[in-house]
Amino acid sequence: MMKKSSSPARRALHAIAAAVGTFSLVLFVAPSSIHTLSAADPAAAGTTARRSLASFDTMVERSARQMMEEGRRIFRFDTFGDEVYWTDVLGLNRAVAGEKNGGVGAGVSPKAALELGLKVDMDALPADLVTRIKAGAVNLDDPATTLALIKLNAVVGVVGTTDTRGNVSRVGLTCAVCHSTVDDAFSPGIGHRLDGFGNRDLNVGAIVAATPGVGAIAKVLNVDLATVKKVLAAWGPGKFDAELDKDGKGFRPDGKTAATIIPNAFGLAGVNNHTWTGAWGNVTYWNAYVAATELKGKGTFYDPRLNDPKKYPVSARTGAWNTRGSPDMITSKLAALQFYQLAIPAPPAPAGTFDASAATRGRALFEGKARCAGCHVPPLFTEPGWNLHTAKEIGIDDFQASRSPDNRYRTAPLRGLWTYMKGAGPGATGRGFYHDGRFSDLEQVIRHYDRLFSLGLSETEVKDLAQYLRSL
Ligand code: HEC
Ligand code: HEC
Numbered sequence: 001m002m003k004k005s006s007s008p009a010r011r012a013l014h015a016i017a018a019a020v021g022t023f024s025l026v027l028f029v030a031p032s033s034i035h036t037l038s039a040a041d042p043a044a045a046g047t048t049a050r051r052s053l054a055s056f057d058t059m060v061e062r063s064a065r066q067m068m069e070e071g072r073r074i075f076r077f078d079t080f081g082d083e084v085y086w087t088d089v090l091g092l093n094r095a096v097a098g099e100k101n102g103g104v105g106a107g108v109s110p111k112a113a114l115e116l117g118l119k120v121d122m123d124a125l126p127a128d129l130v131t132r133i134k135a136g137a138v139n140l141d142d143p144a145t146t147l148a149l150i151k152l153n154a155v156v157g158v159v160g161t162t163d164t165r166g167n168v169s170r171v172g173l174t175c176a177v178c179h180s181t182v183d184d185a186f187s188p189g190i191g192h193r194l195d196g197f198g199n200r201d202l203n204v205g206a207i208v209a210a211t212p213g214v215g216a217i218a219k220v221l222n223v224d225l226a227t228v229k230k231v232l233a234a235w236g237p238g239k240f241d242a243e244l245d246k247d248g249k250g251f252r253p254d255g256k257t258a259a260t261i262i263p264n265a266f267g268l269a270g271v272n273n274h275t276w277t278g279a280w281g282n283v284t285y286w287n288a289y290v291a292a293t294e295l296k297g298k299g300t301f302y303d304p305r306l307n308d309p310k311k312y313p314v315s316a317r318t319g320a321w322n323t324r325g326s327p328d329m330i331t332s333k334l335a336a337l338q339f340y341q342l343a344i345p346a347p348p349a350p351a352g353t354f355d356a357s358a359a360t361r362g363r364a365l366f367e368g369k370a371r372c373a374g375c376h377v378p379p380l381f382t383e384p385g386w387n388l389h390t391a392k393e394i395g396i397d398d399f400q401a402s403r404s405p406d407n408r409y410r411t412a413p414l415r416g417l418w419t420y421m422k423g424a425g426p427g428a429t430g431r432g433f434y435h436d437g438r439f440s441d442l443e444q445v446i447r448h449y450d451r452l453f454s455l456g457l458s459e460t461e462v463k464d465l466a467q468y469l470r471s472l
Contacts, residue, residue: 064339066336067335067336067339067340068336068339068340068343070333070336070340071336071337071338071339071340071341071343072195072340074175074333074336074337074340075174075175075176075179075180075195075337075340075341076156076157076174076175076176076180076193076195077153077159077174077176078174078175078333079159079172079173079174079295079297080172080291080292080295080297080298080299080329080330080333081172081297081298081299081325081327081329082172082173082291082295082296082297082298083161083170083171083172084296084298085172085295085296085297086171086172086173086296087169087170087171087172089213089216089296090208090211090212090213090214090216091103091104091211091212091213092171092173092207092211093160093168093169093170093171094211094212095107095108095210095211095212096108096113096143096146096147096150096171097143097147097168098143100143100144101143101144101147102167103143104212105210105212106143107143107146108143108146108210109140109141109142109143109145109146110140110141110142110145110146110149111140111141112146113146113155114188114189114190116202116203116206116207117199117200117201117202117203117237117238118155118156118157118158118177118189118202119155119156119157119180119181119182119189119190119191119199119201120149120154120155120156120182120186120189120190120191121153121154121155121156121182121191121192121193122154122182122185122186122190122191122192123192123193124152124153124154125149125152125154126152129152130186147160147167147168150168150171151166151168156176156177156180156181156182156193156199157173157174157175157176157177157178157180157199158171158172158173158174158177159171159172159173159174172295172297173295174295175265175287175290175291175295175337176193176195177199177202178198178199178202178204178240178262179195179196179197179198179199179262179264179265180193180194180195180196180197180199181193181194181197181198181199181201181426182194182426183426184426189201191426194347194426195266195344196264196265196266196267196341196344197264197266197347197419197426198238198261198262198263198264198265198419199238199262200237200238200261200262200420200429200430200431201237201238201429202237202238202262203235203236203237203238204235204239204240204262205231205232205233205234205235205236205239205240205259206232206233206235208232209228209229209232209233214228214229214232215228217232217245220245220314220318221244221245221248221250221314222248222314222317223248227250230250231244231250231251231257234250234251234256234257234259235257235259236257236259237429237431238261238262238429238431238437239257239259239260239261239262239431239437240259240260240262241257241258241259241260242260242275242289242290242294243258243403243404244258244259244314245293245294245314245315245318245320246293246306246312246314246315246320246321246403247311247312247313247314247315247403248313248314249403252397252399253399254397256436258399258400258403259436260276260400260435260436261276261420261431261432261435261436261437263275263276264346264416264419265341265344266344266345266346266347266416267344267345267346267413267415267416268283268341268342268344268413269342269343270380270384271380271382271387271413272382272383272384272385272386272387273386273387273388273410274286274410275404275410276400276409276410276412276435277388277400277401277403277404277406277408277409277410277435278387278388278404278406278408278409278410279388279404279405279406279408279410280303280404280405281303282338283338283341283342284334284335284337284338285303287334287337287338287341288300288301288330288331288334289301289303291330291333292323292325292330293320293323297325297329297330298325298326298327298328298329298330299323299325299328299329299330299331300323300324300325300328300330300331301320301321301322301323301330302321302322302323303321304321304322305321305405306320306321307321307322346413346415346416346472347416347419349418349470349471349472350418353418353421353470354418354467354470354471355467356471358463358464358467358468359464359467359468359470359471360468361464361467361468362464362465362466362467362468362469362471363468365457365461365464365465365468366378366465366468366469369455369457369461370446370449370450370455370457370461370465371453371455372449372465375387375389375411376411376412376413376414379415380413381411381412381413381414381415381472382410382411382412382413382414383411387410387411388406388408388409388410388411389408389409389411390407390408390409391408391409394409394452395448395449395451395452396409396434396438400435400436409435412434414469414472415472416472417433417442417469417470417472418470418471418472420432420433421441421442421470433445441466442465442466442469442470443462443463443466445469446462446465446466446469447462450462
């Protein structure tokens with residue numbers, strides 16, 4: 001029996017060893033352990049099995065470290081070849097450079113870039129540049145300075161390719177442009193990277209609208225240029241519409257933008273469904289979706305549910321549901337990218353941003369009288385299992401829910417909520433709560449539930465509950 005199972009086990013060990021680059025080590029260890037395992041002496045077998053397991057543990061740990069580092073690199077710097085879109089189709093590089101630097105228009109100076117919500121990674125700046133910025137000796141009104149920053153890999157989520165003459169000839173975007181911010185340690189918008197924090201300063205719509213190739217989006221959506229510009233202008237800072245190029249819906253029936261808040265991408269381990277509406281798939285599904293169809297990198301994304309001419313007319317027409325970019329620069333990166341994403345914890349609320357004793361009282365309400373914990377199950381703060389609800393269950397309209405495969409909203413995992421509160425810390429801009437930011441503060445969210453579920457919360461209870469939410 002042992003012999004039978006040892007062969008596939010050895011094959012598996014070899015496969016994993018090859019993957020983490022310790023092939024020769026295992027070739028040496030594995031055959032001897034297999035030999036001993038089939039021997040008669042159970043004590044000896046136990047010892048050797050323990051030893052080979054220990055070496056497998058090392059392999060696992062090494063793999064975890066590699067995935068972590070590789071995933072972080074991908075999250076921050078990998079464009080998946082999306083320069084074909086951001087440079088060749090939209091011409092973002094030309095919009096940044098401006099006419100004076102061989103591009104179009106006024107260009108994007110560092111000041112303008114910061115106003116658009118782009119962030120600068122101070123750790124990528126050489127010491128002498130930091131000194132010169134501090135001394136006011138760097139022209140922050142000149143688009144050429146932005147190009148220099150891109151060359152240094154200092155503009156978070158914007159990656160440049162430098163040509164033989166040293167000019168930034170191509171640019172692409174990474175996950176970090178929307179899902180990282182900085183801690184403002186140097187000055188507003190300039191600091192150390194904070195991966196996973198939704199960048200709710202970033203005005204994606206304004207950036208895209210300023211590109212010379214924006215007409216390409218009108219073509220995809222089968223509308224005129226003015227309509228596309230109207231749609232993009234309505235997004236505003238901190239929002240993006242990840243379904244527009246599938247269902248073509250620019251506005252809700254009430255006339256407001258169909259874009260949603262750019263959410264945090266931390267604290268996601270243990271959470272089943274993702275995005276505001278869920279039912280797409282897990283983190284790796286969504287990563288492939290975004291890399292191939294939103295960033296428009298080169299690679300594979302497949303979901304036949306989106307080949308539905310009624311629900312997803314644009315996707316059905318363009319074939320986005322079955323994207324086969326070649327060469328595939330996405331698929332090989334999904335494992336490490338997912339690993340890194342799941343490793344990013346929700347950041348604890350900064351000290352002094354909530355009242356601890358009120359939060360303790362609020363917790364009792366959350367788990368008791370206010371009945372929040374039934375859906376926001378601690379400590380994940382979403383349901384283990386199928387964490388989705390109809391619009392009716394949470395007392396709101398179903399516009400956004402109906403754009404997702406299951407027509408539901410996902411129970412938002414509440415940790416790190418403080419990052420949505422204006423002034424609560426780095427990256428905390430305050431665009432409101434719920435997928436569209438419809439509630440401007442936590443008290444409003446609680447009062448909504450109070451009415452919906454007839455909870456009978458007093459004003460003090462509302463405040464205590466809000467303090468608890470701030471503490472998560
Ligand atoms: C242009 C901005 C933008 C970029 C770039 C972007 N995202 Fe997102 N991301 C969003 C928005 C908006 C949502 C919410 C979508 C929705 O609910 O429809 C989202 C949702 C997510 C979620 C779900 C979070 C949750 O709470 O479940 C994950 C995970 C994620 N993005 C990862 C990534 C990764 C990885 C990349 C790079 C491949 C990426 N995103 C690139 C804007 C962006
Ligand atoms: C029936 C399940 C359910 C119950 C009960 C419930 N929630 Fe929610 N909650 C949700 C869903 C679903 C969302 C996502 C709404 C959206 O995406 O617009 C959400 C969103 C939120 C948000 C916004 C999170 C964000 O990222 O913007 C907060 C805050 C919140 N709930 C707090 C509470 C509190 C406090 C209670 C108790 C008074 C409660 N919830 C009860 C399902 C529930």
